[in-house]
Amino acid sequence: MYKAQTLALAWAALMAAGACAPAMAAAPAAPKAEVIHWWTSGGESAAVRQIAQAYRAAGGIWVDTAIAGGDQARAVTINRIVGGNPPTAAQFNTSKQFFDVIEQGMLDNVDDLARAQNWDKLMPEPIVSVIKVDGHYYAVPVNIHMQAWIWYSKAAFQKAGIAKEPATVDEFFAALDKLKAAGIVPLAHGGQAWQETILFTAMLSNLGGKDLYLKVLRDRDQRAIASPAFRKVLLAYKRLQTYVDARSPGRNWNDATAMVIAGRAGMQVMGDWAKGEFTAARQAAGQQFGCIAGLAPDSPYLIQGDVLVFPKTGNAGAVRAQKLLAGVVAAPATQLAFSRLKGSIPVRSDVDASQADLCAQKGIAIMKDRARHLGVSEVYLTPDQNGAMQDVLTAYWNTGMTVEKAQKNIAAALRD
Structure with missing residues (x-):
């Protein structure tokens, strides 16, 4: 080095x-x-x-x-x-x-x-x-940066009786349910359009996998966007809204991270820039908080x-x-x-990974597997395309828009 x-x-x-x-x-x-x-x-x-x-x-x-x-x-x-x-x-x-x-x-x-x-x-x-x-x-x-890390409070997990960090999408939702039952905000979220896009890409990559992710965002494949598999992704994305608190709209991402740091919220889906906030608060990975890079052994690593x-x-x-x-x-x-x-x-x-913290070491290890490398939506879409998709996602998140309407609107936003 x-x-x-x-x-x-x-x-x-x-x-x-x-x-x-x-x-x-x-x-x-x-x-x-x-x-x-x-x-x-x-x-x-x-x-x-x-x-x-x-x-x-x-x-x-x-x-x-x-x-x-x-x-x-x-x-x-x-x-x-x-x-x-x-x-x-x-x-x-x-x-x-x-x-x-x-x-x-x-x-x-x-x-x-x-x-x-x-x-x-x-x-x-x-x-x-x-x-x-x-x-x-x-x-x-x-x-x-990896956009779709899941950060969690160890104190909140302990209070909710969650003994093992979730390793699948089903376990992730089960953990959210336990946090909700314990009176803890399950998902810390800042209600801003770009943050909602992060939740969407987290569901698309973890639930849809690499193939569907690329068909939708890179190829803008109309059949893939209209598929039952993509409908399932959108339903999972909208389900996340039932776990955020009423004060979420307009909240900054670092204020959402502060909720996890304080144990007021159980989890946050956010890029690994959030880890800098834990570090600034003198919390250590593996001690006060945990980090999950994906909800499957081969989950894509969304690079930005x-x-x-x-x-x-x-x-x-x-x-x-x-x-x-x-x-x-x-x-x-x-x-x-x-x-x-x-x-x-x-x-x-070619950096010395031994000098990195626990979460960074996880990321560095994953990066050695090129098959898991994927770009975020902005890598594959023009700013106009990405903005149009983001508009649909935030409208779907914040209104009573049906999943069928969301699919059609995303198809239109990404049509060549």
Whole structure:
């Protein structure tokens, strides 16, 4: 690991030094990087400080521009790029969110770094498929998140008499029933559209399996969407609503996580960024809380994560800062330090897994089985398609819409 770390930082230093400047007597100013991101919760803030510290240690100056909310942060980034005042780098999710910016020729590629580190072999295919466009790499992956982890309070399980963590969908619902009978909120949920989409994909992957998941989201197969198997998934998704509390609508995801941390709720289905909140609350995996990666031995691992993109600029100093930052972010030690606090796992497969916590070790072990790698919906769908499907899911969740109507509306949303 340390050799890889040294090589990555050495590459960054060499590229940063060579990106700019003609020979001159005075040393160039330290590379200054303004980074727009939405890592603003307690665990996220602690994690991004690890990147900032690593960048400073490499000789750079970090300028933190944190904006709450992914949609808002991305809008600010794009407006600034279009307005001619781009940040040095910006966070996006590992998805098609930044494809329009690539098409407009507004991002620099990071091909030199990708070739030097052999990303084609080092990175999982669902990640490569969205950061590599027309043969060029346009983003540096920061981490891997899995969207559909199940987090549970050990104290709540004990109070409800749940002796064994659920290992099937039926056992999952049985545990929810026991929590409800014990007077505990069974499922902590934030009633926001994107969180409801996570519940849907959890049911689709665990109940429908890899085949149905890909037919619906990647292939947008109309027969699969109209099938009894998909109807069963939608019914299971809607059943989850009977286990959330009345205050759920509008709740932030980290506030839902806090309910599990406090033992007021039994479980939460959320990406592994939630683990950062447990860590910030000084709770340990396997002690105060547990984590379940799937409800079947071969459950798909729904890969998403965060990337940094680098807007094009004619400023030589900014280019130097971008190259240094790209190398720092790609270094194994930076990725491990970030993920340890963020709740994710490093995107690199050559990290020392022994330094990771129990849940992260589970994720790293699963990632060794490429057959279980799947992207989240945003990997396969355009933002418009994903938004249209999300609108149907949240309407189905919050109204009396029938399952038959939901199937038809999803079919229409995903029709080519």
